[in-house]
Amino acid sequence: MGVVAAAMPVRPRRRLTGIQSPAENRGPFRPGHPLETNLSARCLAVIPARDEVLTVAGVVAGVRAAVGCDVLVVDDASTDGTGRAARQAGATVLQLPIGLGAWGASQAGIRYAVRHGYAAVLTLDADGQHLPESLPSLFAAQQRSGANVVIGTCLERLSTAKRIAWRYLRALTGLRLRDFTSGLRLYDEESMRTLAGPEASLLDYQDVGVLMLLASQGMRIVETETPMKPREIGHSRVFASWAVVARYMFNTTVLCISRLDRGHRVATLAATVKS
Amino acid sequence: MLNAQITAAILGIALGGAILYLVRRDHLHGPFAAWWLVVAVATLALGVFPALVIWLGDLTGIRYAPVLPIIIALSFILLRLLKLDIDRSRQERQVRRLTQKLAILERELDTLRGNGTPQGSSGTRTDGVDAD
Numbered sequence: 001m002g003v004v005a006a007a008m009p010v011r012p013r014r015r016l017t018g019i020q021s022p023a024e025n026r027g028p029f030r031p032g033h034p035l036e037t038n039l040s041a042r043c044l045a046v047i048p049a050r051d052e053v054l055t056v057a058g059v060v061a062g063v064r065a066a067v068g069c070d071v072l073v074v075d076d077a078s079t080d081g082t083g084r085a086a087r088q089a090g091a092t093v094l095q096l097p098i099g100l101g102a103w104g105a106s107q108a109g110i111r112y113a114v115r116h117g118y119a120a121v122l123t124l125d126a127d128g129q130h131l132p133e134s135l136p137s138l139f140a141a142q143q144r145s146g147a148n149v150v151i152g153t154c155l156e157r158l159s160t161a162k163r164i165a166w167r168y169l170r171a172l173t174g175l176r177l178r179d180f181t182s183g184l185r186l187y188d189e190e191s192m193r194t195l196a197g198p199e200a201s202l203l204d205y206q207d208v209g210v211l212m213l214l215a216s217q218g219m220r221i222v223e224t225e226t227p228m229k230p231r232e233i234g235h236s237r238v239f240a241s242w243a244v245v246a247r248y249m250f251n252t253t254v255l256c257i258s259r260l261d262r263g264h265r266v267a268t269l270a271a272t273v274k275s
Numbered sequence: 276m277l278n279a280q281i282t283a284a285i286l287g288i289a290l291g292g293a294i295l296y297l298v299r300r301d302h303l304h305g306p307f308a309a310w311w312l313v314v315a316v317a318t319l320a321l322g323v324f325p326a327l328v329i330w331l332g333d334l335t336g337i338r339y340a341p342v343l344p345i346i347i348a349l350s351f352i353l354l355r356l357l358k359l360d361i362d363r364s365r366q367e368r369q370v371r372r373l374t375q376k377l378a379i380l381e382r383e384l385d386t387l388r389g390n391g392t393p394q395g396s397s398g399t400r401t402d403g404v405d406a407d
Contacts, residue, residue, distance in 0.1 A: 074378070092382065093382070094378040094379060094381075094382050095378055095381065095382075096374055096375070096378045097374060097377060097378065098370070098374045100371055100374060100375070104371055104374075104375070107375060108374075108375035108378055108379065111375055111376075111379060112379050112382070115379065198368060198372060201368045201371050201372050202364060202367065202368050202371075
């Protein structure tokens with residue numbers, strides 16, 4: 001090992017996202033602590049990306065400009081050089097050797113953030129549908145509401161089919177949310193720890209299962225309306241075809257029925273923040 | 276014409292022998308081998324002593340006793356399949372977490388080496404560092 005490391009060419013250190021000891025991991029931030037106001041500075045933006053080479057660099061640059069936080073792109077076993085493009089744009093890159101899907105990639109980023117002592121995680125899609133200018137509004141909503149999770153919701157993009165699906169999921173889960181699949185989210189330290197655990201590892205999507213897990217742990221979830229661009233390239237992984245939708249709805253229904261107690265117990269905690 | 280008892284005995288012994296052979300060749304892992312040996316012994320016992328089947332039929336109230344071994348066999352196959360899926364879920368969880376941990380550690384290793392741009396990218400490894 002040592003020999004290999006010594007033989008490697010020495011390159012300039014680009015950024016020190018150093019590995020911190022467990023003691024350092026417990027930063028001064030606590031939910032409700034005054035330091036919370038500076039959340040965006042100690043936040044890690046996590047961008048799960050699979051084959052998004054055309055858009056990922058722009059998204060990374062946009063986030064760095066809008067929030068100024070560290071950016072982590074989780075390359076979900078892309079084959080088109082997404083990881084390299086993200087690195088060139090100034091992001092730290094996790095290279096998953098096996099594709100884990102959007103949620104598996106996001107969770108890798110959250111686990112990285114927990115390990116490195118970040119106080120919050122901001123997730124967004126790599127396809128450019130979330131506008132960087134709208135990111136600060138999530139921090140503002142977090143500060144106003146003191147919630148553990150803020151979801152950036154875009155209502156215009158919901159088609160009739162989606163509206164019906166969401167109405168059904170709302171009834172089934174008891175979660176009073178308007179958009180279950182939005183990839184634009186802000187997690188605080190407590191919710192990060194909840195999601196970094198093994199019980200979140202078998203979930204396939206970041207939607208209902210993740211939200212119900214959070215709710216069951218007493219996390220407060222709020223939504224804030226954010227403008228959204230239509231996808232430039234690519235398409236929703238969930239709403240790809242009717243067969244996929246049917247399978248998704250069936251799996252989600254089974255998941256919900258097996259955990260009915262969780263969502264309903266905390267239904268009153270979910271609220272919407274108007275911005 | 277073989278006697279049904281002899282047929283069952285041959286099946287049971289062949290199954291038991293095959294299991295032991297697979298364990299010997301390291302193709303089958305301990306607890307799984309134990310399960311299959313139990314199956315072999317049950318086949319042998321039920322085949323060689325048909326009275327057992329009739330006795331079990333009386334006990335469970337199943338009038339047509341010969342169907343009993345089939346019911347028992349099907350139930351065990353279902354249980355086994357269920358157990359298999361449970362194990363697969365557990366392994367899937369482990370694989371996912373290991374994959375994530377691997378990516379995180381690889382990233383940290385590169386940082387420790389003072390190397391901002393890791394060699395591996397989208398499967399195009401050229402330096403051979405990961406090969407040793």
